Amino acid sequence: MPVHTDPGPSEEAVRGALRGVMDPELGDNVVDLGMVRRVEIAGGEVDVTVALTTAGCPLRAQLMKDVKLRVGSLPGVDDVRVHFGEMTDAQKKSLMARARWKAREGAPDTEIPPTTRIAAVASGKGGVGKSSITVNVAVQLARRGLVVGVLDADIGGFSIPRMLGLDGQLGAEAKKIVPLRKDVGAGHLEVVSMGSVGNAAEDEAIMWRGFMLNRAVQQFLEDVRWGALDYLLIDMPPGTSDVQMGLARMLPRTEVFIVTTPALAAQKVAARAADMARKGYLRVAGVIENMSAFHCEHGGTYALFGSGGGERLATEIGVPLLGTIPLDASVAAGGDNGRPASLAASGPVVDAFSALAERIVTEALPPVEMATCTARLFEHVEAALGPVSAAPE
Numbered sequence: 001m002p003v004h005t006d007p008g009p010s011e012e013a014v015r016g017a018l019r020g021v022m023d024p025e026l027g028d029n030v031v032d033l034g035m036v037r038r039v040e041i042a043g044g045e046v047d048v049t050v051a052l053t054t055a056g057c058p059l060r061a062q063l064m065k066d067v068k069l070r071v072g073s074l075p076g077v078d079d080v081r082v083h084f085g086e087m088t089d090a091q092k093k094s095l096m097a098r099a100r101w102k103a104r105e106g107a108p109d110t111e112i113p114p115t116t117r118i119a120a121v122a123s124g125k126g127g128v129g130k131s132s133i134t135v136n137v138a139v140q141l142a143r144r145g146l147v148v149g150v151l152d153a154d155i156g157g158f159s160i161p162r163m164l165g166l167d168g169q170l171g172a173e174a175k176k177i178v179p180l181r182k183d184v185g186a187g188h189l190e191v192v193s194m195g196s197v198g199n200a201a202e203d204e205a206i207m208w209r210g211f212m213l214n215r216a217v218q219q220f221l222e223d224v225r226w227g228a229l230d231y232l233l234i235d236m237p238p239g240t241s242d243v244q245m246g247l248a249r250m251l252p253r254t255e256v257f258i259v260t261t262p263a264l265a266a267q268k269v270a271a272r273a274a275d276m277a278r279k280g281y282l283r284v285a286g287v288i289e290n291m292s293a294f295h296c297e298h299g300g301t302y303a304l305f306g307s308g309g310g311e312r313l314a315t316e317i318g319v320p321l322l323g324t325i326p327l328d329a330s331v332a333a334g335g336d337n338g339r340p341a342s343l344a345a346s347g348p349v350v351d352a353f354s355a356l357a358e359r360i361v362t363e364a365l366p367p368v369e370m371a372t373c374t375a376r377l378f379e380h381v382e383a384a385l386g387p388v389s390a391a392p393e
Helices: 011-018 058-072 088-105 130-142 158-164 210-220 240-250 264-279 309-317 327-335 348-364 377-385
Strands: 037-040 045-052 079-086 119-124 147-152 171-173 176-178 182-185 187-193 231-235 257-259 283-295 319-328
Touching: 011 045, 011 058, 011 079, 011 182, 045 176, 045 264, 058 348, 079 377, 119 264, 130 147, 130 182, 130 187, 130 231, 130 257, 130 283, 130 327, 147 158, 147 210, 158 187, 158 348, 210 240, 240 264, 240 327, 257 264, 257 309, 257 327, 264 283, 264 309, 309 319, 319 348
Parallel strands: 045 079, 119 231, 119 257, 147 187, 147 231, 257 283, 283 319
Antiparallel strands: 037 045, 171 176, 182 187
16 A cells, blocks of 8 residues: 555544445445444554444454545545444444435435446546546446446537437436446447437537536436446546536445556646545546547558656556556547447457456455445334334434
């Protein structure tokens, strides 16, 4: 783990980061569930005590990993130690009260399952290939048999429908927006974009201010029937503005992939996107370098846009370089004709995106492993302590 020179984080920052740690069975974060009992900070060392419903909770390893990743991503943190305790009967009843109230009385903010891994694909500037990274990673994840949501959050600069070859319009069912579906291998994509709404045209400008852009993204999160997603990839607009800040507020469990090109200028701008994510208590999960060396068919390699930008950025912000995607005409052609390059049977681009997806599912953002630990306590708590019906205080 890299050693930071910044002063240690505040308790507010640590608890803010912990709001991104979900109990996947209860569908809420560990802070609001009252599971975070203590936060102790000594310089760059942070100790977090989490109270479990049972000492042998099968979700223990998952929660420990998520707490370490989230808190460890804060500036000034050198080491994170996680301690576990067990709730008293009264504390269990309080936790179950909140979970039941949220499930029955307080409608969830979104229909995105708590087990869904959410990743925003972001950068500090346009033109680095966020959208092509998003669609090709989504395709590779779906090829592995996963269900992947794709949200085009670039409201005024949407491009996802064309890049995925989707011409239809979003549907509606029971007052919910129904995403467009694209089958890929053993899995499929669920896609939502402003480009699939009403009469939105690719060549007409959407003249909206920041509040309206943010509200559109909020509607796509809250009013869409997403279903059982393994991953949700969010193609972010370029820069650091209203939509980025709104996402941190609306979906604090979002992780961020920073996209850059090899050029030094792109690397420096991308660092701003990482800084903004962290100021919103979002974890930066890694860097993806796009448009790296061009490999010609005769065996030559040409670094047309420079080299090393992805590695430099990853080192600077203290996260892994997850992959480098070569500069290849098939990526642009695939985006134009609606058939992403990584759908091809083989080739350097396919190999690069496949390796990137593999690192995501095995290291950077592995799927949540469900194991009954807390949900089964509903019956046990009611039997021992009486019905849980009141809303939490």
